[in-house]
Every structure is written in C-alpha cells, then in structure tokens.
Amino acid sequence: MGKLVLEGISKRFGAVEVLKTVDLDVADGEFIVIVGPSGCGKSTLLRIIAGLSDQSTGKVLIGGRDVSSLPPSKRGIAMVFQSYALYPHLTVEGNLTLGLKQARTAASLIAERVAEAVRILALEPFLKRRPGELSGGQRQRVAIGRAIVRHPEVFLFDEPLSNLDAALRNQVRAEIADLHRRLGATMVYVTHDQVEAMTLADRIIVMNGGIVQQIGTPSELYRRPANAFVATFIGSPGMNMVAGTAGGGVLTLAGSGRLPCSAAANGAVTAGIRPNGFEILPGGNDGLAGTVIASEYLGAESFLRVRLADGTVVTVHEHPDHGWLIDQPVTLRLRPGNLHLFDAASGVRIAEGPDAAAQPAAARVA
Amino acid sequence: MTQRIARRFQISTLAAHLVLIGFTLLALAPTLLVIMNSFKPRKEIFGAPLALPSFETITLIGYDTVLKRGDILNYFQNSLIVTVCALFFIILFGAMAAFALSEYRFPGNRLIGLFLVMGIMVPIRLGTVGILKLMVSLGLANTLFALILVYTAQGLPMAVFVMSEFMRQVSDDLKNAARVDGLSEYTILFRLVLPVVRPAIATIAVFTMVPIWNDLWFPLVLAPGESTRTMTLGAQSFIGQFITDWNAVLAALTLAIVPMLILYLMFSRQLIRGITAGAVK
Ligand SMILES: Nc1ncnc2c1ncn2[C@@H]1O[C@H](COP(=O)(O)OP(=O)(O)O)[C@@H](O)[C@H]1O
Ligand SMILES: [Mg+2]
Numbered sequence: 001m002g003k004l005v006l007e008g009i010s011k012r013f014g015a016v017e018v019l020k021t022v023d024l025d026v027a028d029g030e031f032i033v034i035v036g037p038s039g040c041g042k043s044t045l046l047r048i049i050a051g052l053s054d055q056s057t058g059k060v061l062i063g064g065r066d067v068s069s070l071p072p073s074k075r076g077i078a079m080v081f082q083s084y085a086l087y088p089h090l091t092v093e094g095n096l097t098l099g100l101k102q103a104r105t106a107a108s109l110i111a112e113r114v115a116e117a118v119r120i121l122a123l124e125p126f127l128k129r130r131p132g133e134l135s136g137g138q139r140q141r142v143a144i145g146r147a148i149v150r151h152p153e154v155f156l157f158d159e160p161l162s163n164l165d166a167a168l169r170n171q172v173r174a175e176i177a178d179l180h181r182r183l184g185a186t187m188v189y190v191t192h193d194q195v196e197a198m199t200l201a202d203r204i205i206v207m208n209g210g211i212v213q214q215i216g217t218p219s220e221l222y223r224r225p226a227n228a229f230v231a232t233f234i235g236s237p238g239m240n241m242v243a244g245t246a247g248g249g250v251l252t253l254a255g256s257g258r259l260p261c262s263a264a265a266n267g268a269v270t271a272g273i274r275p276n277g278f279e280i281l282p283g284g285n286d287g288l289a290g291t292v293i294a295s296e297y298l299g300a301e302s303f304l305r306v307r308l309a310d311g312t313v314v315t316v317h318e319h320p321d322h323g324w325l326i327d328q329p330v331t332l333r334l335r336p337g338n339l340h341l342f343d344a345a346s347g348v349r350i351a352e353g354p355d356a357a358a359q360p361a362a363a364r365v366a
Numbered sequence: 367m368t369q370r371i372a373r374r375f376q377i378s379t380l381a382a383h384l385v386l387i388g389f390t391l392l393a394l395a396p397t398l399l400v401i402m403n404s405f406k407p408r409k410e411i412f413g414a415p416l417a418l419p420s421f422e423t424i425t426l427i428g429y430d431t432v433l434k435r436g437d438i439l440n441y442f443q444n445s446l447i448v449t450v451c452a453l454f455f456i457i458l459f460g461a462m463a464a465f466a467l468s469e470y471r472f473p474g475n476r477l478i479g480l481f482l483v484m485g486i487m488v489p490i491r492l493g494t495v496g497i498l499k500l501m502v503s504l505g506l507a508n509t510l511f512a513l514i515l516v517y518t519a520q521g522l523p524m525a526v527f528v529m530s531e532f533m534r535q536v537s538d539d540l541k542n543a544a545r546v547d548g549l550s551e552y553t554i555l556f557r558l559v560l561p562v563v564r565p566a567i568a569t570i571a572v573f574t575m576v577p578i579w580n581d582l583w584f585p586l587v588l589a590p591g592e593s594t595r596t597m598t599l600g601a602q603s604f605i606g607q608f609i610t611d612w613n614a615v616l617a618a619l620t621l622a623i624v625p626m627l628i629l630y631l632m633f634s635r636q637l638i639r640g641i642t643a644g645a646v647k
Contacts, residue, residue, distance in 0.1 A: 085537060098547055
C-alpha cells in the first residue's frame with residue numbers, strides 16, 4: 001500500500017544536472033534514509049517525491065499509482081520540514097487540522113485524527129498555543145503531528161533534527177524511530193548526518209553529487225562500502241584511507257610495510273581500514289611502522305593518531321588507558337578481515353576484497 | 367574611564383538628537399504654519415504670519431467659508447474614493463505580481479522585474495498627453511475611474527519591487543507545507559504570505575497614498591469637472607487670479623491633512639517594523 005517506486009528520476013536546473021537517474025524501490029513500511037553531504041541533491045529528490053518540484057525525467061509511483069502529475073496534496077504523502085514550517089497565525093490545533101479541512105474531511109474524522117496525533121505526541125498541553133509560544137522540540141513535534149493526521153501512505157522528512165540542539169536531537173530521533181514502529185508507515189528521511197542514518201534506517205541511500213553511490217542496510221554499507229566515498233562517509237570516526245600498490249597478492253602501503261591481499265587487486269589502490277581494524281604494537285614489529293602524534297581520550301575508549309612513514313595520518317581505536325606516549329614509535333597490524341581495497345583512480349571497491357563478516361580468517365597480518 | 371566614555375556617549379547622542387529635532391522642526395514648519403494660520407483672520411495672516419492665533423484673533427471664518435461651499439464634502443469624497451481604490455488595487459495587483467515574480471521560475475521573469483524597476487525611475491507624468499488621449503477615447507475623461515487607473519499604474523512598480531523583495535524572504539518550507547496540505551496558490555498568497563509581509567504592505571501604503579492624495583496634476587488634466595474634483599484641486603478654487611481667499615485655502619488644506627493623518631496612524635506601527643526591517647523571518 002505505501003510502496004514507493006522511483007523510475008529514472010533526474011533533475012536539471014538549466015544546464016546543471018542536480019540529480020542523475022535515480023531508481024529506487026521502497027517496500028511498504030520501510031524506513032529509508034537518504035544521506036549525503038549538503039548540496040548533493042537530497043532535498044531536491046524529496047521535493048520531487050512530494051510533488052513540490054517537477055522532475056526533468058522519470059516517474060514517481062506511490063502505492064502502485066503513477067503520481068508524477070498529481071499535486072502534493074493528492075499524492076498520499078506528508079512532509080516534515082527542517083524549519084518546522086508551522087503556520088504562524090494558527091494555533092497548534094489549527095495547524096493540525098488545516099490540511100484535513102482543506103480536503104473537506106468530516107468533522108468527526110478530523111477530531112478522531114487529531115486526538116490520535118495528540119495522544120501519540122503528547123501535544124495536549126499546547127493545543128491552544130501558537131507556534132511562537134513553543135520551543136524548538138515542541139514545534140517539531142507539532143510538525144510531525146501535522147503529518148500524522150493526514151494518514152499518508154508515505155512520510156517524508158527533510159532534515160527534521162537539524163535545527164534542534166544535541167540533547168533534543170537524540171530525544172526526537174528516538175521519538176521518530178518509535179513512531180515508525182508504532183505506525184508501521186513507509187518513511188523517507190533525508191539527513192546529512194550518518195549517525196542519524198545508521199540508527200534510524202532499514203535501508204540507507206548514500207548520495208553524492210546527485211548520484212546514488214550505494215543502497216543497502218546500515219551493516220551492508222558499513223561492512224562492504226561500494227566505493228571510497230561511502231567508505232569514508234559511513235562510520236565515525238571515518239575509515240582511514242591509505243595509498244598503496246598491489247600485485248601478486250601483496251599490498252605495499254606507501255613506505256610503511258607490506259600486507260597480503262586479494263589477488264584481484266593490481267596496481268595503484270587505496271586501502272581502507274577502520275580505526276578498530278588496527279592492532280597497535282611497540283615499534284620494530286612486523287607491520288606498518290609509524291609514530292604516535294596525538295591521543296584523544298573519550299572515557300570508554302580513546303583514539304590515537306599515528307603518522308605512517310610516508311606522512312599519512314591514521315586514526316586507531318585503543319583502550320582508554322593505553323600506555324602509548326606521544327612521539328613513540330609503534331607498529332600497526334591489521335586485524336583479520338578489516339581491509340577494504342578501492343581502485344585508486346575510480347574509488348570503486350575491488351571485488352573479492354575481504355569482508356569482515358564473510359571471511360574473518362582470510363586476511364593475515366604480515 | 368567608563369564615566370568619560372559614558373559622558374562622551376551622552377554628548378554624541380545629544381548632538382544626534384539636536385540634529386534630528388532640528389530636522390523635524392524644519393519638516394513640520396510649513397504644515398504647522400498652514401494649520402496655525404488657518405485659524406487667523408486675513409489681516410493677521412499677513413501681518414504676523416509666524417504668530418500663534420491668540421484669544422482675540424482666533425477665528426473659524428476660513429472653515430466657515432469652506433464648509434458653506436457645499437461641494438467641499440464632494441471633493442473630500444472624491445479624494446478618498448480615488449486614494450483608497452488606487453491603494454487597494456496597487457496592493458492587490460502588486461502582491462499578486464510580486465508573488466509571481468518571487469515564487470515562480472518562468473522565462474522573462476528577470477526581464478519583467480527589470481522593466482518594473484524602470485517604471486520606478488521614469489515619471490508617469492511624461493506620458494500625460496498619451497494618457498489624456500487614451501482616456502478621452504475610452505470615454506473616461508472626467509471620471510474618478512481614470513484617476514484610479516493612472517494612480518494604480520503609477521504605484522505598481524514600486525509596490526511590486528518592494529513586496530517581491532520581502533516575499534523572497536518568506537520561508538519556502540512554509541509555502542511548501544501549505545502545498546502539501548492542499549492550499550491553493552491564492553490561499554497561500556493571501557492567507558500565509560501577505561500576513562507575513564504586512565510591514566512591507568504598510569510601507570507601500572504610506573509611501574504611495576500620500577502622493578496620490580496630494581496630487582494636483584492628474585486631477586487637473588484628467589478630471590477637472592466640478593463633480594470629479596479632488597480635495598487638492600478643490601482647494602485651488604479659492605485661489606483666484608486676482609483675489610485669493612487665503613483663510614479658505616488654508617482651512618481646506620488643513621482639513622485635507624486629517625484623513626492622511628488618520629490613515630498614517632493606522633499603518634504606522636506596521637510601517638516602523640517595515641523600515642527597521644528584519645521583521646520578516
Ligand atoms: N531552484 C534551484 N535553482 C538552481 N539550483 C538549485 C535549486 N535548488 C537547488 N539547487 C541546487 O541543487 C543542488 C542540490 O540541492 P539540495 O537538493 O537542496 O541539496 P541538499 O538537500 O542535499 O543539501 C545544490 O547544488 C543547489 O545549489
Ligand atoms: Mg537539504
């Protein structure tokens with residue numbers, strides 16, 4: 001019922017191509033997060049789904065119906081905006097009911113829908129207030145309420161948490177996750193924050209420069225990033241990217257040491273290793289030689305910054321109470337199954353690269 | 367140290383206030399003179415033009431003359447009809463055009479904007495002869511409608527220019543939320559956007575209404591007939607080639623100030639917000 005399909009959507013503003021053929025299949029009840037750096041076309045895509053702007057090519061289907069030429073109000077969608085976008089001259093109640101009144105919904109049904117939204121979001125105390133008299137978090141809840149009363153087939157969220165402070169952001173994020181569980185509705189959620197994407201999504205769409213980089217579950221993206229962009233964008237702190245050369249099953253990481261690798265890799269490559277993919281040993285051991293240059297203590301863990309022989313700085317995950325000193329020579333070893341290889345020129349993942357889940361024993365430390 | 371700064375600050379604010387007060391007096395002086403002298407007999411007007419009317423000299427003879435000439439109410443009515451109607455159309459069409467220019471992308475959008483800016487710079491009076499010919503051939507000479515049309519045309523460019531600037535600042539999200547809720551573009555403009563740009567409307571209202579009310583040119587050219595005379599033109603009828611009834615002229619002018627004052631007070635709160643800007647967010 002709430003199935004959303006995009007077929008070959010593209011968008012150009014004059015000569016600028018902002019979206020390049022996006023195809024997407026969202027199952028009923030799925031929570032999809034579109035993530036990417038600012039300016040990559042996420043909002044544009046969402047606005048096309050909503051019918052707020054026209055696609056240059058392609059079709060939008062919602063619940064099996066081609067809605068490409070329907071106005072936003074007839075598409076069965078509801079949208080929550082970054083800036084809340086509440087009607088400033090109406091009370092919370094007025095904000096919730098305007099859309100339904102506009103659609104000439106029966107008064108009893110309106111009352112029922114409003115009561116439901118008020119119950120879910122605990123809006124009761126604010127019903128008679130105007131948006132100007134509410135805090136940011138309350139406003140965003142009203143905005144979500146305005147979406148709920150429409151009983152849409154698809155919910156669209158455009159960076160709904162960006163205007164909230166950090167503490168509130170976590171709270172509202174949890175509320176949205178809760179809402180999705182409770183309503184079981186299809187949701188498309190846009191954000192530039194990969195943490196939001198990872199925590200909320202059933203599936204994530206990573207975009208960059210108007211092009212879909214990869215679609216997959218959070219763990220698929222984390223474990224098998226399709227290219228160097230996804231690899232660095234997903235995960236925090238980001239994946240270390242180290243230049244190297246591969247050949248005959250041996251990977252030489254610039255100036256620092258040699259590792260075994262998949263035989264498929266040949267020539268210039270970029271090796272991607274997450275901070276927790278390293279094991280750190282005293283200097284002079286077999287592995288990548290480096291020097292500790294900084295340590296960040298976070299309480300439950302800490303991160304070391306280590307400069308390798310060729311000047312590349314990598315981040316290494318370590319126990320909080322490690323004994324490493326600044327300027328101390330160390331050796332980094334790879335934990336098995338933590339090497340991602342990407343083509344140096346195109347950034348595309350080199351097939352048969354060891355996968356953390358599938359081949360835990362495949363990669364050995366040199 | 368802090369005291370010295372405080373004192374210097376006081377002196378500079380004092381200086382600023384003196385300049386502003388001086389300027390206010392300068393700007394108000396002619397108006398005050400008109401009002402003062404409208405209460406004085408003719409001899410006093412010329413004998414001591416700067417003196418306040420005293421108990422002995424105060425007289426309402428000017429007002430008497432003006433009000434006895436029954437048509438003064440008619441002049442008043444004409445002025446009000448013309449000003450209010452022109453204002454209404456300027457704001458209505460101005461808002462619609464400004465919304466189109468600021469909201470929709472269409473070929474020629476910027477060209478039309480530029481064309482309107484030219485309309486602000488070129489005085490409409492340059493086209494008086496053409497306008498007169500047009501009105502005559504349309505059979506609109508000596509009608510208030512002719513004046514309303516001309517003033518609407520005269521006020522529109524500025525109105526569109528100012529309002530489209532303000533409308534650009536209205537959040538896109540708000541308009542889009544309304545579209546998702548199924549509001550028509552007209553409802554979005556009149557119910558959502560216009561209330562938000564109220565300060566801009568007040569600004570336009572004040573700045574276009576005063577020149578219309580005060581205008582002598584177009585009433586003289588397009589509607590000089592007795593029944594269509596406006597207040598400003600009507601006051602001229604007391605100015606003769608040989609004798610001028612100054613009491614009556616001054617009284618008529620004083621009366622003419624009143625409606626503008628009332629309208630101004632109505633708009634002024636919004637106006638101040640408009641001028642100090644930043645109000646639209
Ligand atoms: N109306 C427009 N005219 C021209 N370019 C636009 C317009 N809207 C957006 N863009 C461009 O499209 C790109 C994507 O914008 P957007 O979808 O808002 O990015 P995101 O939401 O991912 O930050 C940006 O580079 C932006 O400059
Ligand atoms: Mg955006």
